[in-house]
Amino acid sequence: xxxxxxxxxxxxxxxxxxxxxxxxxxxxxxxxxxxxxxxxxxxxxxxxxxxxxxxxxxxxxxxxxxxxxxxxxxxxxxxxxxxxxxxxxxxxxxxxxxxxxxxxxxxxxxxxxxxxxxxxxxxxxxxxxxxxxxxxxxxxxxxxxxxxxxxxxxxxxxxxxxxxxxxxxxxxxxxxxxxxxxxxxxxxxxxxxxxxxxxxxxxxxxxxxxxxxxxxxxxxxxxxxxxxxxxxxxxxxxxxxxxxxxxxxxxxxxxxxxxxxxxxxxxxxxxxxxxxxxxxxxxxxxxxxxxxxxxxxxxxxxxxxxxxxxxxxxxxxxxxxxxxx
Amino acid sequence: xxxxxxxxxxxxxxxxxxxxxxxxxxxxxxxxxxxxxxxxxxxxxxxxxxxxxxxxxxxxxxxxxxxxxxxxxxxxxxxxxxxxxxxxxxxxxxxxxxxxxxxxxxxxxxxxxxxxxxxxxxxxxxxxxxxxxxxxxxxxxxxxxxxxxxxxxxxxxxxxxxxxxxxxxxxxxxxxxxxxxxxxxxxxxxxxxxxxxxxxxxxxxxxxxxxxxxxxxxxxxxxxxxxxxxxxxxxxxxxxxxxxxxxxxxxxxxxxxxxxxxxxxxxxxxxxxxxxxxxxxxxxxxxxxxxxxxxxxxxxxxxxxxxxxxxxxxxxxxxxxxxxx
Numbered sequence: 001x002x003x004x005x006x007x008x009x010x011x012x013x014x015x016x017x018x019x020x021x022x023x024x025x026x027x028x029x030x031x032x033x034x035x036x037x038x039x040x041x042x043x044x045x046x047x048x049x050x051x052x053x054x055x056x057x058x059x060x061x062x063x064x065x066x067x068x069x070x071x072x073x074x075x076x077x078x079x080x081x082x083x084x085x086x087x088x089x090x091x092x093x094x095x096x097x098x099x100x101x102x103x104x105x106x107x108x109x110x111x112x113x114x115x116x117x118x119x120x121x122x123x124x125x126x127x128x129x130x131x132x133x134x135x136x137x138x139x140x141x142x143x144x145x146x147x148x149x150x151x152x153x154x155x156x157x158x159x160x161x162x163x164x165x166x167x168x169x170x171x172x173x174x175x176x177x178x179x180x181x182x183x184x185x186x187x188x189x190x191x192x193x194x195x196x197x198x199x200x201x202x203x204x205x206x207x208x209x210x211x212x213x214x215x216x217x218x219x220x221x222x223x224x225x226x227x228x229x230x231x232x233x234x235x236x237x238x239x240x241x242x243x244x245x246x247x248x249x250x251x252x253x254x255x256x257x258x259x260x261x262x263x264x265x266x267x268x269x270x271x272x273x274x275x276x277x278x279x280x281x282x283x284x285x286x287x288x289x290x291x292x293x294x295x296x297x298x299x300x301x302x303x304x305x306x307x308x309x310x311x312x313x314x315x316x317x318x319x320x321x322x323x324x325x
Numbered sequence: 326x327x328x329x330x331x332x333x334x335x336x337x338x339x340x341x342x343x344x345x346x347x348x349x350x351x352x353x354x355x356x357x358x359x360x361x362x363x364x365x366x367x368x369x370x371x372x373x374x375x376x377x378x379x380x381x382x383x384x385x386x387x388x389x390x391x392x393x394x395x396x397x398x399x400x401x402x403x404x405x406x407x408x409x410x411x412x413x414x415x416x417x418x419x420x421x422x423x424x425x426x427x428x429x430x431x432x433x434x435x436x437x438x439x440x441x442x443x444x445x446x447x448x449x450x451x452x453x454x455x456x457x458x459x460x461x462x463x464x465x466x467x468x469x470x471x472x473x474x475x476x477x478x479x480x481x482x483x484x485x486x487x488x489x490x491x492x493x494x495x496x497x498x499x500x501x502x503x504x505x506x507x508x509x510x511x512x513x514x515x516x517x518x519x520x521x522x523x524x525x526x527x528x529x530x531x532x533x534x535x536x537x538x539x540x541x542x543x544x545x546x547x548x549x550x551x552x553x554x555x556x557x558x559x560x561x562x563x564x565x566x567x568x569x570x571x572x573x574x575x576x577x578x579x580x581x582x583x584x585x586x587x588x589x590x591x592x593x594x595x596x597x598x599x600x601x602x603x604x605x606x607x608x609x610x611x612x613x614x615x616x617x618x619x620x621x622x623x624x625x626x627x628x629x630x631x632x633x634x635x636x637x638x639x640x641x642x643x644x645x646x647x648x649x650x
Contacts, residue, residue, distance in 0.1 A: 021464070021466060024467075024547075025400070025466050025467050025468075025547075026366060026396040026397075026399035026400050026467070026530075026531060026532060027364040027365055027366040027396050027397060027399070027400045027402060027457070027464070028364070028365050028366070029362045029363065029364055029365075029400075029459065029464055030362060030363045030365065031362050031363070031461065032357040032363055034359075037354045037355060037356050038354065038355045038356070038357055038363060038456075039352040039353070039354055040352055040353050040354075040355065040408065040440070040441060040454075040456065041351060041352040041353070041408075041441060042408040042409075042410045042441060042442060042443055042452070042454055043410070043443050044410045044412055044443050044445045044447075044452065045445075046412055046445050046446065046447030046448075047447070048447065049445055049446045049447045050445070071351040071352050072351075072352060074351035074352070075350070075351050075352045075354075077352060083365065083366075083367040083454060084367075085367045085368070085369045085410075085452040087369055087371055087450060115365070116365060116366060116367060117367060118367055118368050118369050118452070120369045120370075120371050120374055120375070121371065121374045122369075122371030122372070122373065122374045122448065122450060123371075123447065123448040123450075125412060125447060125448075125450065127367070127369065127410040127443070127452035129365075129367055129408060129454040131363075131365065132352070134354065136356065139346070139352070139354055141346060141350050142349075142350050142351070143350075205351075206351060207351060222349075222350075
């Protein structure tokens with residue numbers, strides 16, 4: 001078998017770009033830009049919990065990086081670098097080659113440099129740590145929303161959850177509809193350009209990984225506000241609109257894994273938001289609610305409250321099972 | 326069960342110290358000091374590969390952090406912060422409470438702040454990412470050694486490997502001797518103060534995690550030099566000196582997990598090294614060899630070459646098994 005060091009060299013070592021020192025020493029070295037804070041986040045994907053055994057390694061390489069970059073997007077950070085800690089049961093070169101293809105295709109698209117990592121033997125999982133920069137004091141946290149701010153979301157919600165529901169055989173989808181939603185499950189797109197564009201505009205932001213209600217709930221808690229969502233405004237893919245209302249509610253309100261952004265913007269900036277929206281072209285931006293005094297998340301449909309029995313995805317709940325791929 | 330978020334709050338959230346933003350948002354934010362590079366490293370410990378099932382969680386909390394901090398020590402970096410991605414099969418609060426005790430006891434001793442992380446469900450493993458600072462251009466890499474530089478090591482070598490050999494029942498040790506060596510296996514000490522003290526003195530440095538021969542081999546490769554080690558100078562614990570020579574060779578030359586530092590210093594700085602050594606008091610510093618033209622590592626005993634059949638610990642080798650705890 002290839003020793004650990006040769007493995008790293010073979011699949012993951014690329015020439016250093018902006019990093020002072022990349023893969024191959026005890027640490028990587030990175031110069032953080034003057035006037036910038038470092039933004040850093042780490043996320044793990046585990047076989048059997050976050051993806052099915054036998055998942056396509058190319059998609060997995062993409063998704064593992066995408067969900068981490070989504071955390072940078074949610075701070076309005078510019079991505080810089082990533083570290084990859086990969087645990088796998090045996091040295092499978094075909095798997096590694098395909099995984100690294102998916103990983104680097106996304107990394108290169110956003111100029112994210114792989115600067116370090118670790119490979120170990122054990123049950124398949126991967127922990128990525130992403131590093132980005134935000135101008136000092138201008139990161140968009142979860143806690144800055146003000147009463148009366150509009151609540152916006154990017155893209156459409158519920159596609160990933162619908163694809164997953166189909167794969168688990170609970171929900172019937174024709175091939176065309178499945179194709180339309182599965183990309184969101186397998187190859188989510190981190191909204192990095194949008195995150196940066198919202199600096200100085202959004203007062204609070206989060207990425208939707210656990211479901212809209214759960215995640216805007218975090219915005220509300222941190223900002224010490226309640227959140228009202230207008231169900232009629234929640235953007236959904238057409239494949240989901242064909243489903244029974246209970247499936248729509250489940251997928252669009254409680255379905256995780258879309259990795260869209262939810263963010264708060266003062267109502268006085270709706271013209272500015274129109275400009276941002278036209279700049280984003282492929283990514284629709286939709287006003288879905290408002291931050292209000294109080295606490296908790298309420299969803300109304302034509303003015304009447306919708307009963308919510310839907311929590312986010314809890315990684316330790318007894319019922320949790322593979323959420324994606 | 327406690328939801329993921331409550332879990333993090335309960336065991337791992339502490340008030341932010343120097344971090345701009347700690348646990349609880351999409352990213353943590355950190356201001357890197359002016360005139361400093363960020364040094365960053367990630368390492369995974371997997372149950373069954375790096376520690377035995379049922380390992381003491383307090384020691385594990387210490388060790389997971391210690392082996393990561395050791396990478397910062399090996400760059401001469403000052404530690405700042407850490408992210409902890411913890412994967413566990415179920416929400417075991419007793420385990421978490423004990424793990425976090427070991428983790429924070431070490432973190433607080435070196436003023437390392439936990440600024441982020443992730444908890445997921447799956448086979449027990451943990452990936453830590455440590456962040457530190459080095460004055461720009463003064464990090465001590467593996468590649469700076471010059472021909473004729475002395476090779477030094479900190480502490481004693483082979484203790485962790487001897488303790489492990491005893492636990493696997495291959496090697497007989499009385500209780501007193503086992504006590505003397507097991508601390509190095511279970512609670513290694515990152516040589517952070519020494520790393521910083523060697524800035525401007527050491528030309529190259531690495532921490533000994535895979536064994537002396539394998540790791541100084543990396544120093545040699547990166548510096549494009551060969552390495553000569555004088556076996557008679559290799560510092561060993563007295564418990565190891567009582568063992569047969571083959572055990573001594575195996576433990577002190579190929580045994581990993583001591584997390585001592587190996588470093589190169591120009592011979593002209595031996596007086597300076599005497600000062601550093603007196604400053605370090607509890608950590609003996611020993612000159613064990615020399616960097617020479619050529620390549621490869623040779624160990625001599627009273628001038629005659631020692632045959633080396635000992636590689637480092639390879640995480641994908643067919644024979645590898647739990648290396649510690």
